[in-house]
Amino acid sequence: MRAQIKLTAAVNTSALDTPAPVHRVVVVGGGFAGLNLVKGLARASVEITLIDRRNFHLFQPLLYQVATAGLSPADIAAPLRQILRRQKNVQVLLGDVVDIDVVGRRVLLADQPPRAYDTLVIATGASHSYFGNDQWASVAPGLKTVEDALAIRRRVLSAYEFAERATDPDQIAAWLTFVVVGGGPTGVELAGALGEMAQYTLRRDFRHIKPESTRVLLVEGLDRILPTFPEDLSQQAQTALTRLGVTVRTQTLVTQIDGESVTVQDREKQSERIPARTVIWAAGVQASPLGKCLEERASAKLDRSGRVMVQPDLSLAHHPEILVLGDLAHFAHNRERPLPGVAPVAMQQGTYAANLVRARLAGQGAAPFAYRDRGSMATIGRAAAVVDMGRLRFGGLPAWLAWLFIHLMYLVGFANRLLVLMQWAWNYVTYNRRVRLIVGASAPPESNAANSAELRSAAPK
Amino acid sequence: MRAQIKLTAAVNTSALDTPAPVHRVVVVGGGFAGLNLVKGLARASVEITLIDRRNFHLFQPLLYQVATAGLSPADIAAPLRQILRRQKNVQVLLGDVVDIDVVGRRVLLADQPPRAYDTLVIATGASHSYFGNDQWASVAPGLKTVEDALAIRRRVLSAYEFAERATDPDQIAAWLTFVVVGGGPTGVELAGALGEMAQYTLRRDFRHIKPESTRVLLVEGLDRILPTFPEDLSQQAQTALTRLGVTVRTQTLVTQIDGESVTVQDREKQSERIPARTVIWAAGVQASPLGKCLEERASAKLDRSGRVMVQPDLSLAHHPEILVLGDLAHFAHNRERPLPGVAPVAMQQGTYAANLVRARLAGQGAAPFAYRDRGSMATIGRAAAVVDMGRLRFGGLPAWLAWLFIHLMYLVGFANRLLVLMQWAWNYVTYNRRVRLIVGASAPPESNAANSAELRSAAPK
Numbered sequence: 001m002r003a004q005i006k007l008t009a010a011v012n013t014s015a016l017d018t019p020a021p022v023h024r025v026v027v028v029g030g031g032f033a034g035l036n037l038v039k040g041l042a043r044a045s046v047e048i049t050l051i052d053r054r055n056f057h058l059f060q061p062l063l064y065q066v067a068t069a070g071l072s073p074a075d076i077a078a079p080l081r082q083i084l085r086r087q088k089n090v091q092v093l094l095g096d097v098v099d100i101d102v103v104g105r106r107v108l109l110a111d112q113p114p115r116a117y118d119t120l121v122i123a124t125g126a127s128h129s130y131f132g133n134d135q136w137a138s139v140a141p142g143l144k145t146v147e148d149a150l151a152i153r154r155r156v157l158s159a160y161e162f163a164e165r166a167t168d169p170d171q172i173a174a175w176l177t178f179v180v181v182g183g184g185p186t187g188v189e190l191a192g193a194l195g196e197m198a199q200y201t202l203r204r205d206f207r208h209i210k211p212e213s214t215r216v217l218l219v220e221g222l223d224r225i226l227p228t229f230p231e232d233l234s235q236q237a238q239t240a241l242t243r244l245g246v247t248v249r250t251q252t253l254v255t256q257i258d259g260e261s262v263t264v265q266d267r268e269k270q271s272e273r274i275p276a277r278t279v280i281w282a283a284g285v286q287a288s289p290l291g292k293c294l295e296e297r298a299s300a301k302l303d304r305s306g307r308v309m310v311q312p313d314l315s316l317a318h319h320p321e322i323l324v325l326g327d328l329a330h331f332a333h334n335r336e337r338p339l340p341g342v343a344p345v346a347m348q349q350g351t352y353a354a355n356l357v358r359a360r361l362a363g364q365g366a367a368p369f370a371y372r373d374r375g376s377m378a379t380i381g382r383a384a385a386v387v388d389m390g391r392l393r394f395g396g397l398p399a400w401l402a403w404l405f406i407h408l409m410y411l412v413g414f415a416n417r418l419l420v421l422m423q424w425a426w427n428y429v430t431y432n433r434r435v436r437l438i439v440g441a442s443a444p445p446e447s448n449a450a451n452s453a454e455l456r457s458a459a460p461k
Numbered sequence: 462m463r464a465q466i467k468l469t470a471a472v473n474t475s476a477l478d479t480p481a482p483v484h485r486v487v488v489v490g491g492g493f494a495g496l497n498l499v500k501g502l503a504r505a506s507v508e509i510t511l512i513d514r515r516n517f518h519l520f521q522p523l524l525y526q527v528a529t530a531g532l533s534p535a536d537i538a539a540p541l542r543q544i545l546r547r548q549k550n551v552q553v554l555l556g557d558v559v560d561i562d563v564v565g566r567r568v569l570l571a572d573q574p575p576r577a578y579d580t581l582v583i584a585t586g587a588s589h590s591y592f593g594n595d596q597w598a599s600v601a602p603g604l605k606t607v608e609d610a611l612a613i614r615r616r617v618l619s620a621y622e623f624a625e626r627a628t629d630p631d632q633i634a635a636w637l638t639f640v641v642v643g644g645g646p647t648g649v650e651l652a653g654a655l656g657e658m659a660q661y662t663l664r665r666d667f668r669h670i671k672p673e674s675t676r677v678l679l680v681e682g683l684d685r686i687l688p689t690f691p692e693d694l695s696q697q698a699q700t701a702l703t704r705l706g707v708t709v710r711t712q713t714l715v716t717q718i719d720g721e722s723v724t725v726q727d728r729e730k731q732s733e734r735i736p737a738r739t740v741i742w743a744a745g746v747q748a749s750p751l752g753k754c755l756e757e758r759a760s761a762k763l764d765r766s767g768r769v770m771v772q773p774d775l776s777l778a779h780h781p782e783i784l785v786l787g788d789l790a791h792f793a794h795n796r797e798r799p800l801p802g803v804a805p806v807a808m809q810q811g812t813y814a815a816n817l818v819r820a821r822l823a824g825q826g827a828a829p830f831a832y833r834d835r836g837s838m839a840t841i842g843r844a845a846a847v848v849d850m851g852r853l854r855f856g857g858l859p860a861w862l863a864w865l866f867i868h869l870m871y872l873v874g875f876a877n878r879l880l881v882l883m884q885w886a887w888n889y890v891t892y893n894r895r896v897r898l899i900v901g902a903s904a905p906p907e908s909n910a911a912n913s914a915e916l917r918s919a920a921p922k
Contacts (some may be wrong), residue, residue: 055618055622072533074533075533077898093626094625204546205540206542415884415893418883434535434876435535436542438517
C-alpha cells in the first residue's frame with residue numbers, strides 16, 4: 001500500500017502528462033462537524049486527511065452518563081478508523097496540530113512531518129472556561145473528555161466512600177454535598193443524574209450513611225436554569241430537579257472553590273460558604289487554541305470566548321481555503337446572537353462544508369450556510385426532560401422519550417445504540433447504574449490527597 | 462444506623478446481662494474466595510466486614526478481553542456494595558490493610574481505625590512476578606488489575622498508530638511485533654486475541670500498514686504451552702494459535718527487555734534479539750504482601766512464591782482463627798503439587814471456609830478441605846478453546862462454547878452476562894472489537910515517551 005502511494009507521488013511531481021493532482025482536504029478534529037464533513041466527501045475525488053489527537057469520535061451529549069456511572073466510555077465512543085474504514089479517500093492520522101503555515105498551506109504537527117492542504121477545515125471545538133480562575137481546574141473538573149468523565153465518576157463515588165467511613169457529622173455532610181456550577185443543559189443533566197443516584201441507586205449500598213440525605217446544588221448566575229430555553233420549560237426542569245432532591249440556586253455566583261467548600265454570592269452580594277468536597281464545573285466556554293493560531297497566522301477575528309468569526313460560507317475572511325466549523329466557529333450571519341455550540345449546528349455545518357468543497361471543485365458557488373433549528377432538549381434524570389421545538393414545547397415522559405430516541409439515532413454504530421438502549425432500560429427498571437467503578441489514578445482529588453492514598457492505589461494486593 | 466451500632470458496642474462492654482457478643486468476621490479481599498465466603502455466611506449470625514482496596518469485584522478470567530478491546534471494564538466488574546447490598550450482616554469497607562495485630566486480633570488499616578476480629582480471612586490473591594527483574598515492569602506490563610488491562614490496551618492500540626505513521630520499515634516491524642511472555646492460559650488467551658485483532662479486526666483500518674503482517678510471539682520456558690494441560694490439548698492450542706498468525710516459541714527464556722526489543726535464549730543457549738516495542742508479561746506468580754505479614758506476625762510458612770502454607774482446614778498452624786484462601790494459599794494436603802491459582806479453587810475454598818465458620822460457631826468440627834477438580838479450560842481466539850475434564854478432553858468449537866457458557870455462568874450480575882454475551886455475539890459476527898479507545902495517561906509507554914506526547918495528551922483541542 002505504501003509503495004503504491006510513493007509511486008503515485010513520484011509520478012505526480014516528475015511527469016508532465018499526468019492529470020491534475022488530487023485536491024487535498026485536511027480536516028482537524030473528528031467531532032460532529034469534522035466527521036460529517038468527511039462523510040459528506042465520501043464520493044468526491046479528494047484526498048482527505050482527518051487529524052485528531054484522539055483515536056475515537058466521542059458522542060459528547062451523553063458524556064454526563066459516563067461521569068455518573070450509567071454508561072462505559074466505549075458505549076458513547078467509536079474508533080475513527082472503524083467509522084471510516086471503508087471510505088478509501090480518507091486517512092486518519094493521530095496527531096497534534098501545533099501550528100498552521102497559512103502561506104505555505106501546511107499544518108504543522110508535533111513529532112510528525114507537516115501536511116500540505118488545498119482546503120483546510122478546523123473543527124477542534126471548545127473546552128470549558130473558569131473565567132480567569134484556572135486554579136479551580138484541579139478542584140472543580142469540567143466535563144469535556146472521557147478522562148474528565150472518569151475523573152468525575154471517581155470523585156463522586158469516592159465521596160460516598162469517604163462519607164461512609166467518616167465519623168464527624170460535618171465531614172460526612174461535606175462529603176455528601178455535590179455542587180454543580182452552571183445551569184445549562186450539561187449542568188442540569190449532571191445534577192439530575194447525581195440526584196437520581198443519591199435517591200435511588202445507592203439507597204441500600206451503605207451501612208452508616210443515608211445516600212438519600214445527599215445535597216446536590218445546582219448553581220446558576222442568571223435568573224433561571226436552561227436560560228436558552230423558554231421560561232416555562234426552565235420552570236418544568238426546575239420542578240423535575242427538585243423532585244430528585246436537587247436544590248437550584250439561581251442569580252448566584254461562585255466566588256471561591258478550595259476543595260473543601262464553595263463560596264457563593266447571591267444578588268444582594270451576600271456571601272455564603274458551603275462545605276462541599278465535590279464540585280463539578282459546567283459553565284463557560286473556551287474555544288480551542290487553534291482559534292488563537294488562526295488569529296495570528298491568518299488575521300482571523302475572535303470573539304470573547306476565542307471563537308473564530310466566520311464568513312457566511314464558514315470560511316475565513318481573505319482565506320476562502322480555510323473553513324472553521326462547529327463549536328470553534330462564531331457564526332452570526334443575519335442573527336443577533338451567534339449559533340450555540342451544540343451538536344446539530346456542528347453536524348449541519350459539516351454537511352454544508354462538504355457540499356461547499358464539492359461545489360467549488362465543480363467551479364460553482366454556494367449559498368450561505370443557514371442553520372435549520374429543529375429545537376433543543378435537555379434531560380433531567382429519570383423519565384423527565386424538556387423539549388423546545390419552537391411552537392411545540394413539552395416536558396415530562398414524552399420529552400424524555402423524544403430525547404432518548406434522538407440521542408440513540410445520532411449515536412454512531414449499531415452496536416453502541418443497542419447496548420446503550422439496553423443499559424438504559426436496565427437502569428430504568430432496576431434503578432441501578434452499572435459502571436460504579438473507582439478506577440485509575442491519573443487525576444486524584446487534590447483536595448483530599450492525604451486521605452485518598454488508599455483509594456487511589458491501583459496496585460494489586 | 463451508626464448510632465445503633467455505637468449503642469450495641471456500648472451495651473456489649475458495659476452491661477453484664479447482654480447476650481454473647483456477635484462473632485466478628487473480617488475478610489480482606491473481595492475476589493472469588495472472599496466473596497464466596499461472605500455469601501456463604503449470609504444467614505449466619507456473624508458481623509462481617511469485607512475490606513478491599515477496590516470498590517468492585519473483578520472477574521479476572523475475562524480481563525484479557527479488556528486488554529484486547531473486546532469488553533469494557535464494567536462488563537466484567539461489579540461494585541461490591543451492589544452485590545452485597547441486601548446482605549445486612551456485612552459491611553463493605555474500602556481500605557488498605559497494612560498490618561495484622563495477631564495478638565490483639567485486629568487488622569490495621571492505612572488512614573483508618575483498626576478493625577477487631579474473631580475470625581480473620583485473608584484472600585488477597587497474587588500478582589505476577591518478574592523473577593527478580595522488576596525493572597521490566599515498566600516495559601512489559603502484566604495483567605492483574607483493570608488499570609493493567611487498560612494500559613495494555615493503550616499500548617497495543619498505540620503501537621498500530623505509531624506503525625501507521627512510521628516510515629522506516631524496521632521501525633514499522635518493531636511496532637508491529639507483540640511478544641507475550643508466558644504460555645499459561647493468560648498468555649495463550651492474550652496471544653490469541655492479539656492474533657485475531659491483527660488478522661480480522663484491524664484489517665481495513667489502516668492505509669499504510671498491513672495489520673495482517675503483525676507478528677505475535679508467544680514465549681514459553683517449558684517444552685509446550687499450557688503445561689498444566691494434557692499434551693494433546695497443548696498441541697491443539699498451538700495449532701489454533703498458529704492459524705491466528707501467532708508464533709509459539711517453547712523452551713525459550715527471556716533474558717532482556719528494554720522497550721525496543723526482547724532478547725530470548727533457546728535451549729542451546731543461543732541468544733536472539735527481537736525488535737519489539739510491545740511486550741506483555743503473563744508469567745510468574747507473586748503472592749500478596751499480606752503473606753509476608755503473616756510470616757512475621759504469626760510465624761506462617763511461605764513457599765517460594767510467597768504463598769502461605771495452610772492447614773487441611775485452610776487455617777494457619779497455631780492460629781485456627783486465621784484462614785487463608787485463594788491464590789494466596791498454598792494448599793498441598795495429600796497432594797504432590799499445591800492447588801493451582803485458579804478461580805474454581807478460590808470459589809470452593811470460600812464456600813468451604815463459610816461452612817467451617819458456621820460449624821465452629823455451632824461447636825462442631827469440619828472435614829478437611831477437598832478440591833473437586835471439574836477440569837480446566839483455555840480459549841484461543843475465535844471459536845477455539847481446549848477443555849480438560851480428566852477423561853473428557855476436547856477442543857475446537859465445542860470447547861469454545863463450553864468455555865463461553867461457564868464464563869457467563871460465573872460472571873456476577875445478570876446485566877453483565879447479557880451485555881457480555883451480546884458483545885461476544887457482535888464481535889463474532891462482525892469481527893469487530895468495540896472498545897478500541899486510547900484513553901488515559903496514567904501509564905504511558907516509557908520506552909517511547911518522547912514520541913508519544915501527542916498520544917498521551919488528554920486535553921481537549
